[in-house]
Amino acid sequence: MLSLKFLTPFRIIFAISFILAGCTQSADQAGQQQNTTPPNIIFMIGDGMGFEYISAYRYAMSEPGAGTLAPTPFDDLLLGAATTYPDDDTWVTDSAASATALATGVKSYNGAIGIDANKHPQQNMMERARSQGWYTGAISTVHVNHATPASFFTHHPSRKMYEAIADSLATPLQPGVWRFDVLLGGGYRYFSRDDKNWLPELQQQGMTVITEFDQLTTTTTTPVLGLFAAEALPAAIDDQPRLASMTQTALRLLTAKQQQQQQPFALMVEGSQIDWCGHANDIACAVHEMKDFAQALDVVLAYQKEHPNTLIVITADHSTGGLTLGQGGEYAWYSQKVMGITASLEVMTRELLELPRNQWREYLQPRLNLELTEEEWHRIAAVEVPAEAKGRDRQKAIRSAIVPIISSHTRTGWTTSGHTAVDVPVMAIGPGSEAFRGYQDNTDIGKALLKLIR
Incomplete structure (x- = not known):
């Protein structure tokens, strides 16, 4: 161990610097080792x-x-x-x-x-x-x-x-x-x-x-x-x-x-x-x-x-x-209307198929939370589901009617x-x-x- 009492002030400073340098080198080596992990x-x-x-x-x-x-x-x-x-x-x-x-x-x-x-x-x-x-x-x-x-x-x-x-x-x-x-x-x-x-x-x-x-x-x-x-x-x-x-x-x-x-x-x-x-x-x-x-x-x-x-x-x-935020030439995207929708189209279309047509509007109204026109409601109710369609393919016809309506009300665009x-x-x-x-x-x-x- 290096004793400081026999050293001149200059040598004391040198010795301390030497010790600190060694500590710094050890810390650097430890850091480098950690960085290699x-x-x-x-x-x-x-x-x-x-x-x-x-x-x-x-x-x-x-x-x-x-x-x-x-x-x-x-x-x-x-x-x-x-x-x-x-x-x-x-x-x-x-x-x-x-x-x-x-x-x-x-x-x-x-x-x-x-x-x-x-x-x-x-x-x-x-x-x-x-x-x-x-x-x-x-x-x-x-x-x-x-x-x-x-x-x-x-x-x-x-x-x-x-x-x-x-x-x-x-x-x-x-x-x-x-x-x-x-x-x-x-x-x-x-x-x-x-x-x-x-x-x-x-x-x-x-x-x-x-x-x-x-x-x-x-x-x-x-x-x-x-x-x-x-x-x-x-x-x-x-x-x-x-x-x-x-x-x-x-x-x-x-x-x-x-x-x-x-x-x-x-x-x-x-x-x-x-x-x-x-x-x-x-x-x-x-x-x-x-x-x-x-x-x-x-x-x-x-x-x-x-x-x-x-x-x-x-x-x-x-x-x-x-996806585009803005549709139909209107400079707007109505995020609050988007967030008012409470169910996925997957769930809505599946459950609609289990209901008679005269109940579709009652079912959709609280889930879409949009102010649809009578023409839009008629368009949904008039959807034809192909008789030969099976499984989820039966839902596509209904979804194809609802998507443009949601898009129009929220100004959401889709190209594909x-x-x-x-x-x-x-x-x-x-x-x-x-x-x-x-x-x-x-x-x-x-x-x-x-x-x-x-």
Whole structure:
């Protein structure tokens, strides 16, 4: 130990500086060591969420005429935009091709799940994470074997191979080890089928299987498979929003695993039904799905604040519906009328089919909350449902009559019931977020995420 009493003042200053420099060097080394630890990755995908959906949500949450806009969790995160086109000459992607690009960094054809245009499997970010000892998870508000979650775990030539995708997710990589630690969403019917009931087998092999939402808060062990609906969960406008609570559970379980083994995790969170509402040209449904997604983002941002070595990336796989805020030449969009609608078109049209025509107006009035003209009511009552139509196809005729009426009253425009080729937002915060700044392709997002997993 260096004694100061034998040193001149100059030498004392020098000695203190030397000691402090050593402390600083140690702190710098510790900081550098911490910075070399790969961050947790939370990848949030608003399926169908083009820029216009964020605008619609922001306006819908704001008071018209107040002169200010309500804050949203998206506001401070925007870094750039991304193209979404598939590996063909159409420019318009489907969710499978885009999710494959986001998960693997490789373009493919519409319908492809985790494979390239030549149908060769491509390593996805969850497989890369697993190979490095990371923990993995995914959340979806549709079935967990749907296009987006499937592309992050499996490899199939068609997104329509729902049963085969479910089989891939349920098959262990080795005894007691699956592709995921947490998988939450819908899709019960694909895992419990006449030809194969995976659920008792999975439980016997050590997986926790839950089918009720109230089991989320009491679940403490992984791996866990949560299947809360036969297919998709109910739309947020028709039920309690679920994405935030599933996200909280996933983060709690993955953090507990991380504390045990000191390994990062990768979690994909999909706001799936923004897209479905866009396909239905259902603006009220879409805004409520955006609110559900924003609430999940609030959960994730709060987590990142407590765990700074966490990267959050938010984007969309494409936009849906060709949504415009303003329609028919009128310079207005009536957000308060949108928020007055209390049910999705999916639910309204399904329930109308179970009622006699003379009760349709009584049913719709309190759900639409719009001042329809007599001509508009007559137009709805006069809808012809094709006799040969089956299942949800019977609802299309009714929806095609109601959508233009809602659009006219709210001044909401739609150009398609499909996807569009417009650029989508890219948002990020946390270590490594600079890699997502600027104008990029969706494959660049996937490549940047894969690069961080080591």
